[in-house]
Amino acid sequence: MCTDDTCDPATGCVNTDNAASCDDGSACTTGDTCAAGACVGGAAPDCDDGNPCTDDSCDPALGCVHTNNTASCDDGSACTTADTCSAGVCVGGAAPNCDDSDLCTDDSCDPAIGCVNADN
Known part of the structure; x- marks a missing residue:
């Protein structure tokens, strides 16, 4: 979810970090977004x-x-x-x-x- 995954025939899988919106699974965060390949919780409600x-x-x-x-x-x-x-x-x-x-x-x-x- 937090990486754009592609396959390069010469090097194999490539996982590029993105900044997409996501859900970190906690009801105590809002506006969660991807950062450095991981979903990071936003501000508390x-x-x-x-x-x-x-x-x-x-x-x-x-x-x-x-x-x-x-x-x-x-x-x-x-x-x-x-x-x-x-x-x-x-x-x-x-x-x-x-x-x-x-x-x-x-x-x-x-x-x-x-x-x-x-x-x-």
Whole structure:
């Protein structure tokens, strides 16, 4: 694959290196090409799936692998604390304590801004 093979009646087989595209057999390389008679793997694929709840890697036989993790994360809600990853998704933790101990306010939580203590 990485040589152009011909036969010279006087000298026998001639194997001339080429620069053809090839497949080095690894799912963790892209744009493989021939160099010096051998198939050489190109750049690694971008395995980042953009999900903070997976650890991204490459397995030469399978390609990109996204393994679930238990990292801390942000579920986007100001009404949860200690968010963590579970089964590949960010799960909100406990609600914050919005009680300001003022009987003259109604205490609540707005997911966009967090605790709200409105006059009643």
